[in-house]
Amino acid sequence: MTGHGVTTAATAAAVTGGAESTPILELVGVRAGYGPVQVLHGIELALTPGTVLALLGPNGGGKTSTLKVCSGLLPLTGGELRLAGRVVNGVDPGALARLGICSIPEGRGIFPNLTVRENLWLATGTGTGLDRLESVAYSRFPILGQRRGQLAGSMSGGEQQMLALSRALATDPTILLLDELSMGLAPRVVAEMYEIVAQLAAEGLSIVVAEQFARAVLPIADTAALILQGRVARIGAPLEIDRELSTGYLGG
């Protein structure tokens, strides 16, 4: 139970038994910033269960800050963050994680000087046992099983991203927040990673992904939002947003 009256059971019931039309995650007029500098100026977003919402836009537009609000790392100065219809403003990141929100930050959050297995072990702090972490990781990504004793930093970027995803998935999240999945990856590997994201959504996960390279994520997104200067400048079907991008701020 948090100070805001949110319980895991209540939220789980809302998630599993709620109407499809209730967004699993919703940002309503969200304002936030760093110290005196406001960077989000009334963000409006809604994530439908089991879908992929892509946040697009140039550097500094506010994509990462929006994800940080969703994971509880950046406090709101206005508006509402809603999880399955309940306001969760001010709920700390640990409590939001226990309510099912899992975040993979830009740079993946893995430890390069530790082995794959040691990286998985570090995730046991979330309450998931090493056995489960390893079985989730190696069954979904067999290559990680082959590399269990290898230093994470010596693996390819795609393999490191698989490791980050494995740690996240073993906690059984309902919402996955991904920041710049494509960073440092070859185009072919980016496509493979987004295929995995599409598969996770097909399995029922609800996913928000911030991505500077729109073309990487648009093919698998259900909805795309263009974030410019801390506001949602456009939101709609990926094809529509793709057209906007072709003629708009990316200049084709």
Ligand SMILES: Nc1ncnc2c1ncn2[C@@H]1O[C@H](COP(=O)(O)OP(=O)(O)OP(=O)(O)O)[C@@H](O)[C@H]1O
């Ligand atoms: N820790 C911070 N302290 C102060 N200002 C910050 C901080 N993090 C981000 N900002 C500012 O907030 C604004 C939005 O940044 P944010 O990282 O959310 O954008 P972004 O769209 O994710 O860009 P990028 O793709 O470069 O990460 C920028 O002007 C940035 O300089």
